[in-house]
Amino acid sequence: DGGITQSPKYLFRKEGQNVTLSCEQNLNHDAMYWYRQDPGQGLRLIYYSQIVNDFQKGDIAEGYSVSREKKESFPLTVTSAQKNPTAFYLCASRPGTGAYEQYFGPGTRLTVT
């Protein structure tokens, strides 16, 4: 999982502003995932992508958008439509067909005031 980076580690934004969280991997993994984690809670899937130029909504996609223009990059935009965006955001990647394990980046803690 050392090959997955997220930046920045901490991010502060004013309400009403869009913000983009970075996720990069140099593991040559095909699939990438974005999760949201609230304090004391589990992981909820926002979006995921199995291949370049293709992605699917997860369970809580409303108010978020993604792109997958390059295999190694899967940025997440938190839009002003997301009602409660303050959370810990985790990106993960998976090698591809036949490989099931997901490896996580260090996360970005977003605070919106």
Added chain:
Amino acid sequence: GENVEQHPSTLSVQEGDSAVIKCTYSDSASNYFPWYKQELGKRPQLIIDIRSNVGEKKDQRIAVTLNKTAKHFSLHITETQPEDSAVYFCAASISRDSNYQLIWGAGTKLIIKP
């Protein structure tokens, strides 16, 4: 829809004792079951996993058992140590329209008492 139930939500054990965390899944097609450990403020890290063609897997003090008939799997930690204190998550694989993802349990906070 598919879900994974995890119990207990909090588990407190004496150092040196064993800890067991249990998960139940709903999708009979699930075939991969990982366990992750997450320390406070850190990323979840894969500690052990099992595939549906295996009933048990061990790695030093950690073991996972799978009962496909009952659709449940468990994490066993023996000789617990202070550094085992963390939140543990189980997950089960699902495939929707050829898109693969994990369904996660809600987590178990494991507290090791000195």
